[in-house]
Amino acid sequence: MKAENRIGYQTVEYKNKPLIAAYACAVGPREGQGPLGDQFDLVAQSPEFGQESYEKAEAALLREACHICLSKAGKGEKSIQAMLGGDLLNQIMASSLAARELKIPFLGLYGACSTMAESLLVGGMLCDGGYASPLLCTAGSHYATAERQYRYPLEYACQRTPAAQWTVTGAGAVMLSLDENSEKKPRVRLVRGCMGRVVDMGIADANNMGAAMAPAAAATLCAYFDDTKDDPRSFDRIITGDLGMVGSELLLEWSEKLGHPLPEEKMMDCGLTIFHPSQDSHAGGSGCGCAASVLCAHILPKIERGEWKKVLFMATGALLSPTTSQQGETIPGIAHAVVIEGVQE
């Protein structure tokens, strides 16, 4: 018996096209001052978000994104059959703490900055397959916790390299549902997903994650196009999570090299969208919360309004840990993707 919803080596088809029933995001003040400032559901007044530690602030932002999403959908926690999610903290503590308060059956994921796409990819299969509906797909990150954990605490005031990216303080939550009774039109639906493989081209510089992730991004895109014979030009946007300035350039190079040149005018990177160049974020935003909050603040609304009809959303992750970096390991990368369509019904 073959896996009937599998197309080719890495792609899955969501036959029931799960509905994106609601979505919400919550971000920090710096993100609120960026170009998408007025599109976020919640902008915290401070990075502490009223909590006694940055870790707790990260958990609180994620919880708030979920609460706003639930309230937009008019649903209580008890009616949600699963919550999927992860973050950059060791042992994905922000997600675990948020799930503790929400009391929804919880599946913890880790894909570094690819987590929002992994969450949608896996959540899509669980919803489409009739195992959980509605369910929540989530991810988040926090600048201060990520700097402390992966590089140096902010208090050290270290200088950043030009290729460094700025971890977004933010979280996103997307509700998937099989429900057909929604009156909202046009509908936004998940139609396909592509599972990434771990790709490592030997980059070891933890301050240049765009370069480490670009080959994985190219591999997933090319696998998707090979599996489906879909035309890159049929997309209104091919969106990456946080390749930033360096990685976005490299993605074009790698994809061309792999035989799938990408339409440059259709490309967009969440990390290059969330901050103004004047905000001094160097090569761009990053973190699980970058793709998650740009998806919920900017991408999904555009599809809902009919401005974009077909979008490939791919988030990339640098699977590094400070321990393995210190042990001289290079940085494995991964990228997961989902295809989202606006359907006028």
Place this chain on the structure above:
Amino acid sequence: MKAENRIGYQTVEYKNKPLIAAYACAVGPREGQGPLGDQFDLVAQSPEFGQESYEKAEAALLREACHICLSKAGKGEKSIQAMLGGDLLNQIMASSLAARELKIPFLGLYGACSTMAESLLVGGMLCDGGYASPLLCTAGSHYATAERQYRYPLEYACQRTPAAQWTVTGAGAVMLSLDENSEKKPRVRLVRGCMGRVVDMGIADANNMGAAMAPAAAATLCAYFDDTKDDPRSFDRIITGDLGMVGSELLLEWSEKLGHPLPEEKMMDCGLTIFHPSQDSHAGGSGCGCAASVLCAHILPKIERGEWKKVLFMATGALLSPTTSQQGETIPGIAHAVVIEGVQE
């Protein structure tokens, strides 16, 4: 449209009953000296397993478990449509490094010591729903990396408290498949799964994880029995991952309190099975690798031989991180479960 494979609030039904097509495990020398010593597929001669760091040894053990599993099934990496897994290392590095070498589409999970059950639970849905078949469900852990990361490096020679558990050095890999053409009988199949919720009863002692996890274990078991009306006595074994001595006692108390008294004679804990009391492992074994290796070395063979017909396999996770512990957080627990049946066909 309702989620048709959902029973009650937390339970899912695998309608196609994915086949456990193959399984394998690899452990460290201490585990090899335990009561299950001759049942493991591979026992490393040293905890370093020929690698230059314990982290790399952990990744190598996981990779070997996968290789042995693939070779038992007579399949190459290229024919495997997904690998799911995680471990206790920050950023689940052991799994990422193993996935880098195997080159199989990879979905990273984190459920602390519940990861093997989470992996089977999610893998079961992906296989059953026709999104990936065959696929690999994996998990692993290493004593030396876990001690360093969660408590103290071994070199400090710290004294252990009586309630402390011993993280198992080991990994397991289970191949799920929809394939009906296997000639092997009797077949072992996954029939149901139960997604856990995060439960926190206020335990803050990182040296007493059994106590922190027991309420989550009781919550998942009771949810399963409520959802399905299944009789606890219909199971040949109700198996927990690593509650150990303290947690196993507490599980009986909590379950009785929640209205579902458990049949004591049917209960088994992997953490209490893997070491001899004389091995000085205090309250028992723990870690993702504990449930994973006992499952593959002991539980699945017994079902395959027809000694057990119906088993509930539930692994529990203590969702703590050293950072949140230092910040005074209590330990959230989670437990995921799957029901495995031996089918004489």
